[in-house]
Amino acid sequence: MRLRMSSTLLAVGLTLSSAAAAEGVRSASMLANTCAGCHSTHGASAGEQMPTIGGMDNGYLYDVLRDYKTGVRGSTIMGRIMRGYTDREIHAIAAYFAAQPWVSTDRVAVATDLHIARDIHARQCETCHEDGGREQEDKSPRLAGQWAGYLEYALEACREIGHRCRPRKMGERVMELSDAEIAALARFYESEK
Amino acid sequence: MTDLGRRAFLKTSALAASAALLTSPARRVHAAPKARVVVVGGGFGGAIAAKYLQMADPEIRVTLVEKEPVFRSCPMSNEVLSGDRSLDALTFDFRGLTRRGIAIMQDEITEIDAEQHFVRGSSGNRYNYDKLILSPGVSFRWDAIEGLTEEVAERFPHAWKAGPQTLKLRQQLEAMDDGGVFIISAPPNPFRCPPGPYERAAQVAHYFKQHKPKSKIIILDAKDAFSKQGLFQAGWKQHYGDMIEWVSGAAGGIVEAIDPKTGALIGTVEDFHGNVVSPIPPQRAGALAVSAGLTDASGWCPVDQKTFASTLHPDIHVIGDSCIAGVMPKSGYSANSQGKVCAAAIAAEIAGQAAPEPSYVNTCYSLITPDHGISVAGVYDLEDGQIVGIEGAGGLSPMDADARTRAIEARFAHDWFRNITADMFG
Ligand SMILES: Cc1cc2nc3c(=O)[nH]c(=O)nc-3n(C[C@H](O)[C@H](O)[C@H](O)COP(=O)(O)OP(=O)(O)OC[C@H]3O[C@@H](n4cnc5c(N)ncnc54)[C@H](O)[C@@H]3O)c2cc1C
Numbered sequence: 001m002r003l004r005m006s007s008t009l010l011a012v013g014l015t016l017s018s019a020a021a022a023e024g025v026r027s028a029s030m031l032a033n034t035c036a037g038c039h040s041t042h043g044a045s046a047g048e049q050m051p052t053i054g055g056m057d058n059g060y061l062y063d064v065l066r067d068y069k070t071g072v073r074g075s076t077i078m079g080r081i082m083r084g085y086t087d088r089e090i091h092a093i094a095a096y097f098a099a100q101p102w103v104s105t106d107r108v109a110v111a112t113d114l115h116i117a118r119d120i121h122a123r124q125c126e127t128c129h130e131d132g133g134r135e136q137e138d139k140s141p142r143l144a145g146q147w148a149g150y151l152e153y154a155l156e157a158c159r160e161i162g163h164r165c166r167p168r169k170m171g172e173r174v175m176e177l178s179d180a181e182i183a184a185l186a187r188f189y190e191s192e193k
Numbered sequence: 194m195t196d197l198g199r200r201a202f203l204k205t206s207a208l209a210a211s212a213a214l215l216t217s218p219a220r221r222v223h224a225a226p227k228a229r230v231v232v233v234g235g236g237f238g239g240a241i242a243a244k245y246l247q248m249a250d251p252e253i254r255v256t257l258v259e260k261e262p263v264f265r266s267c268p269m270s271n272e273v274l275s276g277d278r279s280l281d282a283l284t285f286d287f288r289g290l291t292r293r294g295i296a297i298m299q300d301e302i303t304e305i306d307a308e309q310h311f312v313r314g315s316s317g318n319r320y321n322y323d324k325l326i327l328s329p330g331v332s333f334r335w336d337a338i339e340g341l342t343e344e345v346a347e348r349f350p351h352a353w354k355a356g357p358q359t360l361k362l363r364q365q366l367e368a369m370d371d372g373g374v375f376i377i378s379a380p381p382n383p384f385r386c387p388p389g390p391y392e393r394a395a396q397v398a399h400y401f402k403q404h405k406p407k408s409k410i411i412i413l414d415a416k417d418a419f420s421k422q423g424l425f426q427a428g429w430k431q432h433y434g435d436m437i438e439w440v441s442g443a444a445g446g447i448v449e450a451i452d453p454k455t456g457a458l459i460g461t462v463e464d465f466h467g468n469v470v471s472p473i474p475p476q477r478a479g480a481l482a483v484s485a486g487l488t489d490a491s492g493w494c495p496v497d498q499k500t501f502a503s504t505l506h507p508d509i510h511v512i513g514d515s516c517i518a519g520v521m522p523k524s525g526y527s528a529n530s531q532g533k534v535c536a537a538a539i540a541a542e543i544a545g546q547a548a549p550e551p552s553y554v555n556t557c558y559s560l561i562t563p564d565h566g567i568s569v570a571g572v573y574d575l576e577d578g579q580i581v582g583i584e585g586a587g588g589l590s591p592m593d594a595d596a597r598t599r600a601i602e603a604r605f606a607h608d609w610f611r612n613i614t615a616d617m618f619g
Contacts, residue, residue: 081570
């Protein structure tokens, strides 16, 4: 909670200072609004595949967006998009989305998934993704209430690069998951609010 | 302002009296919270401008005037031609915007009085404004291809505005015998949705492959190159072999006339006969923008690209397909991005502040099959008054991507559609 509040203040500060800022500086909302064509208004995705990004942790958002820009993190399109923003702008964009409320999907759980996924989650994932994936911090994202389509895509991408998936401990565990297990985990997190 | 632009402006009777405004400084909008903004057109540009203006300052009274009772999206309408989507799944209502406090009026604006600051609809209603935003899309140049009139186009549908024409084209394709020829003629630049004709060819090929595998598709092009060309041509070949033939302008693809009886297309070198013919007419700004004299010699609306204020009249803003926006293509995503920049500029002006520094994005996804998506993206800023692409950013899907990546991009394409329409109407 404290984390969320401080990122909110940071975002407001940035918005205000850039509105009054010198010529050539693009405000946080001006920059962030361009993302909404794919991630929807305030980053609360209406889709099944595009991730919700509004309400994610400021530090995590910054790292991810920078890693897309540098190519450290693979992507179908985010790399092409993020190369259009300076480091300062990426800080402003991250703070802007961190200050938005997180909106979980309205999907409900499928009984068979719960059975498979709860077990894997408890043994292999909960240590880092606490409280059923609700916890987030600057190094790891919230999973609860994220779209299953996106989670599946992210887990498949992680499994494909195996040991190179970061963090390594997660990569090693995701590598061992079957398609069915990945799908069940994705739908399990999606249904957690 | 070009001489021609000025002449066209003065010709419009409703605006003629306001010639003095041309040289006087922009009319100041009173700083009172009750500024009235009228938005004409509830599509990709207009719906977004209305919503983001209302979000920026809830005290601005925003009225959105749209001639149709619902909005039908062109993006994804090529999937109606393949049979993968219904027209209903392209149809959106304005209830979400009403809930946000935006007044929605179904009316066709037929008159703009720039001096008195009002527009009038065919209903007779008059809407007063302090700022006017126009996002009326495109209109067709019915004088460009001999014999191609609005009436003839009813039989040879362009389907370049989603709705009855889309369904008609679908029905014609369904009625065509296996072994038939479908001809698309693609217009010269600039036009709405540069990858659209080529995506259409792919979507129809997808349908033919399953139901009419001996059929052929010919694209007669006014141009010698087109958007995402390499990706399209590789995708066509991979999935449809030689079914799709593209004829460049130089190779005889320019269509000069149509035989209104048979639909034969008269080219510079030879004539082309198809069983189903879809000539996409050359285009210009929406009819309202043309008749109000907001266009220049190019047929499109010159604007200050930082605010989208018409350079022919400062209290009228033009966004979306109708405007000239530097290197941005005429797409739904561009219109969305421009609507936000325009809304921010107007909100700032009403608050007595300078227009904010703009940022724009465009992305166009195209589907070659339901599991083969490709994309082009651009990130832009303003340099010396012109929208330019930021170097190093944007670009195409890689040529050598594997099937899995193409499938993921196809899923993202569908999700893009969910999200951009949620951004508009949610
Ligand atoms: C086949 C096809 C596929 C496409 N695919 C894509 C895609 O995948 N991605 C993409 O980004 N773009 C795509 N586009 C392009 C996209 O449709 C346009 O660029 C976009 O609609 C432009 O937005 P606009 O606001 O300028 O016009 P529109 O969205 O057309 O909105 C204009 C609105 O104004 C209304 N109107 C016009 N005149 C008046 C009047 N006088 N009074 C009241 N209302 C009026 C119209 O009824 C309409 O609702 C595609 C286009 C086509 C034809």
